[in-house]
Amino acid sequence: MLELTAIRAAMPAVTNNVYFNTGTYGPFPLAVRDAMNAHVEGVWTQGRIGDDRYAEQSQIEADTRSALGRVVNAPASEIALGHCTSDGLNLVVGGIDWQPGDQVVIGDFEHPGLTVPLKIMGERRGIEVIIVPITYADDPAQVIADALTPRVKLVALSHVVWTTGRIMPIPQMSEIVRAHGAVFLVDAAQGPGCIPVDVQTLGCDFYTISGQKWLCGPSGTGGLWVNPGSLDRIAPAFPGYPTMEKTPEGPRMWGSARRFEPGTVTHTALVGLIAAIAWRESIGGFPATHAAAMELAGHLRERLVEVPKAIVSDVDAPSPFVAFEIEGLSAPVVVRKLEDEGIIARSLPGTDLTRVSVGCWNDRSDIDRLITALSAL
Numbered sequence: 001m002l003e004l005t006a007i008r009a010a011m012p013a014v015t016n017n018v019y020f021n022t023g024t025y026g027p028f029p030l031a032v033r034d035a036m037n038a039h040v041e042g043v044w045t046q047g048r049i050g051d052d053r054y055a056e057q058s059q060i061e062a063d064t065r066s067a068l069g070r071v072v073n074a075p076a077s078e079i080a081l082g083h084c085t086s087d088g089l090n091l092v093v094g095g096i097d098w099q100p101g102d103q104v105v106i107g108d109f110e111h112p113g114l115t116v117p118l119k120i121m122g123e124r125r126g127i128e129v130i131i132v133p134i135t136y137a138d139d140p141a142q143v144i145a146d147a148l149t150p151r152v153k154l155v156a157l158s159h160v161v162w163t164t165g166r167i168m169p170i171p172q173m174s175e176i177v178r179a180h181g182a183v184f185l186v187d188a189a190q191g192p193g194c195i196p197v198d199v200q201t202l203g204c205d206f207y208t209i210s211g212q213k214w215l216c217g218p219s220g221t222g223g224l225w226v227n228p229g230s231l232d233r234i235a236p237a238f239p240g241y242p243t244m245e246k247t248p249e250g251p252r253m254w255g256s257a258r259r260f261e262p263g264t265v266t267h268t269a270l271v272g273l274i275a276a277i278a279w280r281e282s283i284g285g286f287p288a289t290h291a292a293a294m295e296l297a298g299h300l301r302e303r304l305v306e307v308p309k310a311i312v313s314d315v316d317a318p319s320p321f322v323a324f325e326i327e328g329l330s331a332p333v334v335v336r337k338l339e340d341e342g343i344i345a346r347s348l349p350g351t352d353l354t355r356v357s358v359g360c361w362n363d364r365s366d367i368d369r370l371i372t373a374l375s376a377l
Helices: 004-009 030-046 051-072 085-095 112-125 140-147 170-180 267-282 286-306 331-340 364-375
Strands: 079-082 103-107 128-132 152-158 183-187 206-210 222-226 310-312 321-326 354-357
Touching (some): 085 152, 085 206, 128 140, 286 310
Parallel strands (some): 103 152
Antiparallel strands (some): 206 222
């Protein structure tokens, strides 16, 4: 059983506010602050160059790949470090050998981190983006199957829809996309840390990881899981020093996911991410913390019936997100009024939905305050 009092004591942000926006930025645990401060102190006093410092930096990068690998059940060799989910999305979109007339299939509520690079690629290479209505579909996998044409080269979808929190049936979709021969890219900004993830069972080619959201790490951290069988399906979109391995015969492209790493990383941030993942493992692990968040999110859904103006967005495969509308008020107004009461939530562009991200660090008193504030609107 989780020690909720200790968890909340390690995260002042969740007691100084009612913190319901982990889907944008997760709250820092004390271990993250301490690890980053110690690293800054070290580089301030000892510098950042020299054989010992270079070895330390390489070890930090290796430890980060291993930590992210533990989160998604993959070896470190299958993890490419990045600065955010958008890095991973751009690496795949930019690494495909596009030809004019090629097509991409995406969902109807994908994040701009995916839609913007595809728009630019459409303008540059003449590809066509096909948007399919899967967010509220009875059978999202069948919708994908029906959209595939001989010209579809990429299917790119969210694992957890960032608006409603619906979990997409990625394994079933993977079978369909694989049989078609297209590349399958999963935007998992709301995946690891939010829901249990085992990439070995998903079947996709590429799976992005965000460090600053549900893993509660610093901004500027993340990664891309690369299916080892898909290593050569794209070219490195950001070739440079980090993509090359030093050998006696000279530099050559890494034979692992490292070939996709997009430039210099911030070691202080990586130290924080390592600490965040280790902290989550130490308080009970990802399955237990996910179960706690799901239980509390279910409690919130039940309590929202007490709010006369609330219309809850129900989904068949829920995550710890709860999304709802308040009749007569736009979502930005709702979020602003909640923030005035010390409650941090998220309005969702293009919708009337207010999104609440429930974490294992929240408690029932947080739910009580939210229901009271919403009822007063």
